[in-house]
Amino acid sequence: xxxxxxxxxxxxxxxxxxxxxxxxxxxxxxxxxxxxxxxxxxxxxxxxxxxxxxxxxxxxxxxxxxxxxxxxxxxxxxxxxxxxxxxxxxxxxxxxxxxxxxxxxxxxxxxxxxxxxxxxxxxxxxxxxxxxxxxxxxxxxxxxxxxxxxxxxxxxxxxxxxxxxxxxxxxxxxxxxxx
Numbered sequence: 001x002x003x004x005x006x007x008x009x010x011x012x013x014x015x016x017x018x019x020x021x022x023x024x025x026x027x028x029x030x031x032x033x034x035x036x037x038x039x040x041x042x043x044x045x046x047x048x049x050x051x052x053x054x055x056x057x058x059x060x061x062x063x064x065x066x067x068x069x070x071x072x073x074x075x076x077x078x079x080x081x082x083x084x085x086x087x088x089x090x091x092x093x094x095x096x097x098x099x100x101x102x103x104x105x106x107x108x109x110x111x112x113x114x115x116x117x118x119x120x121x122x123x124x125x126x127x128x129x130x131x132x133x134x135x136x137x138x139x140x141x142x143x144x145x146x147x148x149x150x151x152x153x154x155x156x157x158x159x160x161x162x163x164x165x166x167x168x169x170x171x172x173x174x175x176x177x178x179x
Contacts, residue, residue, distance in 0.1 A: 039128035041142065046149035053163045054095060057150050062087040062094050065143055071136070085110065095161045106131030116155040125151060 052058065063070040076088040084104050087094040098110035103120040108131070116122045123130040125143050135142060142148075154160075 036129040040126045043149045043152060046145045049150050049153040051163055052154045054161050058154055059089055061147055099159050111155055111159050113159040116152045119155050122152055122155055
């Protein structure tokens with residue numbers, strides 16, 4: 001089913017559950033957020049990443065997503081962390097600042113282990129219309145589909161500070177949001 005927007009039955013049920021959770025926020029302070037799953041990049045063509053080393057893969061995106069610039073260029077304490085997020089590994093542990101930490105801009109944590117669709121960090125790098133603000137990195141081209149898929153797979157595998165040791169979610173073929 002690669003390359004389609006049809007999900008296998010278990011995946012469709014999971015996607016429906018995600019959107020049910022999203023709908024649960026309709027009557028609270030998050031009502032009217034700009035989140036639109038149709039604005040998100042499809043990761044269906046990206047290969048799975050069964051073993052992801054946080055330091056080598058994820059933290060490297062934070063420090064140099066395009067070989068020159070990194071998320072930590074803006075998200076640092078030296079200039080006041082943009083959006084309240086510090087991803088500079090020279091100042092702090094980015095992992096401690098994102099895993100199970102409320103974003104303050106959306107109803108979600110930056111990273112909710114095992115749930116990339118409910119992780120604000122993934123929404124910000126994968127969607128043009130996330131819960132608040134715009135796609136990151138702001139002022140630069142979007143992260144590559146492979147970089148987005150790496151972050152998705154890392155979160156889906158539990159967002160460990162070490163190396164993942166499993167293929168995410170068993171039989172899921174498509175990742176991310178399905179409009």
